[in-house]
Amino acid sequence: MRRRALLALTLLPAVAQAQPTTIRLVIAFPPGGSTDILGRLLAPRMAARLGALVTPENRSGAGGAVASGHVAHSAPDGGTLLLDSGGQAVNPALMRGLGFDYARDLAPVTLLATLPLLLVARPGFGVGDLPALVERLRADPRHARYGSVGVGSRTHIAAAALLRRAGVAGEHVPYRGGADQVQGMLRGDVPFGFTSLALAAPLLADGRLRALGVSTATRAAALPEVKTIAEQGLPGFAHGDWVALLVPTGTPEAAIARLAEAAAEAMGEVEIAPRLAAIGLQPEARGPAHLAGFLAEERALMARIIAEEDIRLD
Incomplete structure (x- = not known):
């Protein structure tokens, strides 16, 4: 009995550090746009660093809310990644009855890029x-x-x-x-x-x-x-977009850190720089803490603009 207990204890670190062999990269928009292009550039490069198959999967609809809801309800085991854009800041102020909460149910991994x-x-x-x-x-x-x-x-x-x-x-x-x-x-x-x-x-x-x-x-x-x-003639006008990675809340911090590091390294590859520049993407991969602060500021700003412009879904 004691031998079994000791064996179980020796296996704990390996179990805790186990990583999925396949990671779904859920892209919140249809094929052809900036988010999709970035996702398909990113997937094989992250896969090489993570030692796992990273498979892009388009789940478009409702300004990214379809994909966000799907990922929010996925297992927090590091096997599901969300690639989304500015809807992460807009939708919380605009949509009701989603069945999930953007701030509560999704955890930041890293901002990837900004774009005009x-x-x-x-x-x-x-x-x-x-x-x-x-x-x-x-x-x-x-x-x-x-x-x-x-x-x-x-x-x-x-x-x-x-x-x-x-x-x-x-x-x-x-x-x-x-x-x-x-x-x-x-x-x-x-x-x-x-x-x-x-x-x-x-x-x-x-x-x-x-x-x-x-x-x-x-x-x-x-x-x-x-x-x-x-x-x-409109000084101060500045309305860009951005692309970021998120995971289900509850995903282990070690897994988030590993994903953020792989994404940052992939975004820094010299060979993809011209392809990113061609579609206006400016790399900005600085980890989960930076994205958390960025999201808080963006959500406050978008809530104010939506109220000022009286933007409604009905």
Whole structure:
């Protein structure tokens, strides 16, 4: 009996340190956007460092809430990772009856990257920069219809804030993801809107969309010729997006630290730097404590903006 007890004690460290051999990377958005592209760049690089198979899995819907809820209810064993963006800050102030709590049920691993949003328009709309867009909308408010990837999304909030600053009353048209939003612009449903650089880049290259401005305080390295919104008459305007990793609350701290370290090392690989820059991603992997503080600030800011803009789901 004593031998069995001693054997059990010697096995405890190995059991406590056991890591999953397969890790699901749940991506909160559909294929093709910045979040998905980053997830698929990240998965094999994290796998090499963790000694586990990391499998990307898209679970889109409700501004990231579908994926967040799924991960929140997953086993906290280090085998499920959530790759999400700014909805982590917006949805708590906007959505009710989710069945989980963002702050209580999800634990931060690390911020991965920040990224700008790009204000774009159809070339046929006849505007080439922000002042021309504002002039056109003031002259004919019927054209003040803009698309986004959903109510309360960063693309929605950025456009609503832009029109408010410009003194224009706009009509919001939500779509089911960035690809649908861009197709809506190309069809002529809406003449303009904010989107990601990843989705806009090929359409800018072939002339099907025109870049009018960058949402962040500094210009995008991939499009240095495109002025920021702030440079074009709206000083202080800055509405970007970001991408982060989270896990179910209760995941061991050692597992979180290991995941954060693997993600930071993967984001620092020289070979992927040009691919990240091409879609506007600026690496920012600084661990769980930094992400916890960042989320607290972002959630407070988004709650204030949502209240000011009277953004509602109904």
